[in-house]
Amino acid sequence: MGGTATAHALSVERAESLSDADLADLCEATDAAIIAGGGFGWVEPQGREVLSRHFRGVLLVPERELFLARLDGVVVGSAQLLRPPRNNEAQAFSATLAHVYLAPYARGHGLARLLVQRVEERAAALGHRVLNLDVRATQKDAIALFEGLGYIRWGTHPAYARVKGQTVAGQFYYKPLDTARGRPMGDILGGAEGA
Numbered sequence: 473m474g475g476t477a478t479a480h481a482l483s484v485e486r487a488e489s490l491s492d493a494d495l496a497d498l499c500e501a502t503d504a505a506i507i508a509g510g511g512f513g514w515v516e517p518q519g520r521e522v523l524s525r526h527f528r529g530v531l532l533v534p535e536r537e538l539f540l541a542r543l544d545g546v547v548v549g550s551a552q553l554l555r556p557p558r559n560n561e562a563q564a565f566s567a568t569l570a571h572v573y574l575a576p577y578a579r580g581h582g583l584a585r586l587l588v589q590r591v592e593e594r595a596a597a598l599g600h601r602v603l604n605l606d607v608r609a610t611q612k613d614a615i616a617l618f619e620g621l622g623y624i625r626w627g628t629h630p631a632y633a634r635v636k637g638q639t640v641a642g643q644f645y646y647k648p649l650d651t652a653r654g655r656p657m658g659d660i661l662g663g664a665e666g667a
């Protein structure tokens with residue numbers, strides 16, 4: 473890639489509701505990304521009706537936050553922040569970044585980097601100290617994105633997904649988050665050994 477200078481307007485926002493126009497653009501971007509190789513769960517294009525139901529459902533789940541990426545004002549992709557349920561006190565310090573994708577027509581402008589950074593900022597603002605993610609080993613662009621942003625690979629799952637009849641490995645990553653308060657992550661990670 474190298475150098476993402478762009479004349480385009482890039483923006484990312486957390487969605488608490490979706491207008492009909494934004495939902496239509498999001499569904500179109502999602503199907504376009506699925507057709508281009510997916511990597512965030514879906515394998516086959518789903519169509520507007522199924523995806524509309526899906527995204528409306530995401531907005532209703534208390535532990536999920538949906539982030540929209542816009543290129544020149546148009547929704548072209550999304551990401552989700554998954555927070556641990558209230559009963560999972562032991563893992564309340566961490567959260568998961570999931571379903572990061574952009575439509576192929578919106579790639580290469582630095583928008584995915586901005587999208588991931590906005591999710592990280594939100595997770596840190598909510599008090600999470602670690603962000604986890606997992607990704608198919610075949611998603612090379614996404615892996616370059618995450619590693620470029622400092623995600624640390626801690627493991628590989630050899631049978632992570634089934635895609636078009638093939639078993640695909642998955643890579644598992646975490647990233648310590650900087651927050652204004654609390655102990656430095658170095659102390660926390662050091663103390664985790666043997667816990």
Ligand SMILES: CC(C)(COP(=O)(O)OP(=O)(O)OC[C@H]1O[C@@H](n2cnc3c(N)ncnc32)[C@H](O)[C@@H]1OP(=O)(O)O)[C@@H](O)C(=O)NCCC(=O)NCCS
Pocket residue numbers: 473474475476505509510511512570571572573574575578579580581582583584585586606607608611613614615616617618620
């Ligand atoms: C991963 C994805 C979101 C990247 O989108 P993008 O808008 O092109 O990414 P950006 O322009 O923000 O690039 C940011 C960094 O990602 C990496 N990257 C992205 N595309 C790349 C490519 N084709 N080749 C190499 N590195 C790439 C680079 O490190 C890049 O930084 P650089 O421009 O300084 O080199 C996009 O390719 C995508 O939607 N892929 C399919 C979905 C997917 O695999 N999601 C992961 C599941 S969690």
